[in-house]
Amino acid sequence: MTRKSMNRKAKSARRARTPARPLRAKKPYAISTLVAAAGQALALPMDASWHSGVTFNLQLLFKHAALVDEFSLPDDSEPAPVFRA
Amino acid sequence: MNFRFPTTASLHRCSVLETTAFDFAWQTVGEIATAFAAGRLSAQSVVEATFARIRARDPLINSFTAVTAERAHVHAQALDDARARGEPTPPLAGVPFAVKNLFDVAGLPTLAGSKINRDAPPASRDATLIERLEAAGAILVGALNMGEYAYDFTGENLHDGPARNPHDRGRMAGGSSSGSAAAVAGGLVPLALGSDTNGSIRVPASLCGLFGLKPTYGRLSRARTFPFAASFDHVGPLTRSARDLAIAYDAVQGYDPDDPVCADRIAEPLTPLLDRGIDGLRIAVAGGYFKCRSAESVYGVDRVAAALGVNRDIEIPEAERARSAAYIITASEGGSLHLGRLRTRARDFDPAVRDRLIAGAMLPASLVTKAQKFRRWYRQEVLKLFAEVDAILAPATPCTAPLLGQQKFILGDVELPVRANLGIYTQPISFIGVPVVVVPVPLSPLPIGVQIIAAPWREDVALRIAHALEAEGVAAAQRPPIREN
Numbered sequence: 001m002t003r004k005s006m007n008r009k010a011k012s013a014r015r016a017r018t019p020a021r022p023l024r025a026k027k028p029y030a031i032s033t034l035v036a037a038a039g040q041a042l043a044l045p046m047d048a049s050w051h052s053g054v055t056f057n058l059q060l061l062f063k064h065a066a067l068v069d070e071f072s073l074p075d076d077s078e079p080a081p082v083f084r085a
Numbered sequence: 086m087n088f089r090f091p092t093t094a095s096l097h098r099c100s101v102l103e104t105t106a107f108d109f110a111w112q113t114v115g116e117i118a119t120a121f122a123a124g125r126l127s128a129q130s131v132v133e134a135t136f137a138r139i140r141a142r143d144p145l146i147n148s149f150t151a152v153t154a155e156r157a158h159v160h161a162q163a164l165d166d167a168r169a170r171g172e173p174t175p176p177l178a179g180v181p182f183a184v185k186n187l188f189d190v191a192g193l194p195t196l197a198g199s200k201i202n203r204d205a206p207p208a209s210r211d212a213t214l215i216e217r218l219e220a221a222g223a224i225l226v227g228a229l230n231m232g233e234y235a236y237d238f239t240g241e242n243l244h245d246g247p248a249r250n251p252h253d254r255g256r257m258a259g260g261s262s263s264g265s266a267a268a269v270a271g272g273l274v275p276l277a278l279g280s281d282t283n284g285s286i287r288v289p290a291s292l293c294g295l296f297g298l299k300p301t302y303g304r305l306s307r308a309r310t311f312p313f314a315a316s317f318d319h320v321g322p323l324t325r326s327a328r329d330l331a332i333a334y335d336a337v338q339g340y341d342p343d344d345p346v347c348a349d350r351i352a353e354p355l356t357p358l359l360d361r362g363i364d365g366l367r368i369a370v371a372g373g374y375f376k377c378r379s380a381e382s383v384y385g386v387d388r389v390a391a392a393l394g395v396n397r398d399i400e401i402p403e404a405e406r407a408r409s410a411a412y413i414i415t416a417s418e419g420g421s422l423h424l425g426r427l428r429t430r431a432r433d434f435d436p437a438v439r440d441r442l443i444a445g446a447m448l449p450a451s452l453v454t455k456a457q458k459f460r461r462w463y464r465q466e467v468l469k470l471f472a473e474v475d476a477i478l479a480p481a482t483p484c485t486a487p488l489l490g491q492q493k494f495i496l497g498d499v500e501l502p503v504r505a506n507l508g509i510y511t512q513p514i515s516f517i518g519v520p521v522v523v524v525p526v527p528l529s530p531l532p533i534g535v536q537i538i539a540a541p542w543r544e545d546v547a548l549r550i551a552h553a554l555e556a557e558g559v560a561a562a563q564r565p566p567i568r569e570n
Contacts, residue, residue, distance in 0.1 A: 035447060050440060064409035
């Protein structure tokens with residue numbers, strides 16, 4: 001097997017491994033739980049009355065994220081900002 | 086002395102403004118500069134007329150948050166004195182302009198539309214774009230209202246009140262460069278600077294019926310402007326003509342080491358290129374996701390396409406997903422930027438902005454990185470399209486200006502929240518930083534904008550098309566029926 005064909009095979013294997021499983025919050029309260037936990041972890045002093053608004057917005061972000069996450073990309077794809085030393 | 090104007094008062098008490106022989110309220114940048122150079126008017130007379138107009142009209146549209154009267158008069162006098170001494174006249178001499186209040190103005194706190202930043206010390210130096218415009222002879226007259234921390238498409242500001250649409254003061258000016266658009270459309274200044282992260286120049290340009298330029302990412306310096314989502318943040322001009330966009334752009338372009346994103350490219354003056362026309366340019370209409378579902382946006386795009394003789398569509402692949410990725414990255418970068426203020430001053434945010442920023446700060450990094458990977462893929466796919474075409478037409482907004490306070494609008498058969506969705510056609514474009522000119526298409530009762538999208542660094546293509554449409558009368562900034570107290 002030539003080096004070129006090995007590289008091609010390895011690349012296609014990487015593509016094949018790329019997960020396409022869509023992102024779904026399994027339980028309706030998962031985002032609400034995340035908001036409460038992340039608020040504490042990030043030391044955000046959240047008033048209880050803000051919880052529903054933040055949860056709504058995080059749910060919306062997860063909906064958008066699901067659309068992006070279900071798009072299959074190869075493992076070796078680079079994020080848009082590229083660091084240059 | 087700098088001072089603030091009161092917010093809206095006596096909206097419906099009207100009397101018609103007497104216009105002078107030189108109609109300052111609706112002259113273009115080019116006309117004012119030409120008149121000054123020819124000695125037909127003084128810079129002081131322009132400044133006095135501008136402040137008189139702001140005093141009379143701004144209570145109606147609430148576009149200014151500060152005026153810089155003292156420095157404007159000093160600058161104007163210096164221009165008049167220099168001309169009297171026979172010194173060369175700079176290209177924008179005597180042209181008044183104002184800036185979105187996220188640009189640093191020496192001596193003023195940089196509000197960025199917030200309550201919190203009122204406690205910040207005054208800026209010690211002007212933003213680079215202000216320095217460059219003033220070096221070209223333009224005169225800064227004030228800072229302009231905007232959506233809080235630029236996270237806004239509506240122009241409604243809880244702290245300063247909404248900037249009102251001059252075409253119908255009961256309607257949104259659009260955001261977040263709301264004051265920039267209202268001040269230019271209302272005839273207060275012929276030129277304003279705004280910023281555009283996801284559509285904040287293009288949305289208000291569309292709703293207020295103006296020309297707006299969002300240049301290529303990295304083209305114009307953002308030095309000493311308050312950021313929002315740094316990897317999307319652009320700055321640019323709003324004007325009442327395509328030529329004015331080119332004149333302003335030419336005055337401010339060029340490398341600036343103070344903005345790490347600003348590209349080290351030689352300035353490419355565009356004003357001399359405008360009259361080259363559009364022969365030979367390959368133009369298509371964006372299909373799929375961008376196919377409009379509202380009568381107004383269909384009319385706008387069809388009118389422009391017909392005038393240009395465009396009869397082909399082109400599909401921008403995965404545009405809906407691109408908009409989602411832009412939404413995610415924006416929320417994450419914005420949440421990160423404001424994390425400290427969310428910990429210490431959360432009650433001083435507009436609750437609608439605060440809740441979105443907190444949610445963005447909580448977004449897992451794994452999802453943001455995926456969006457950034459998608460962003461690179463999408464950019465490569467869109468750039469391929471520019472091998473086939475030179476420019477793509479797309480609607481700027483899904484509707485004309487909504488009513489102030491309006492929460493929902495109907496697009497096709499779907500009801501959508503206004504705040505998040507006025508930018509559905511702009512977000513997938515700024516997501517990859519390509520240049521866009523919005524042209525206003527007159528429509529009764531309210532105007533609507535069309536995006537002319539070009540390849541990176543080809544602002545010239547978009548501006549030539551905009552100029553041609555204006556010459557044909559297809560694109561025009563219509564004068565609103567503002568009457569003063």
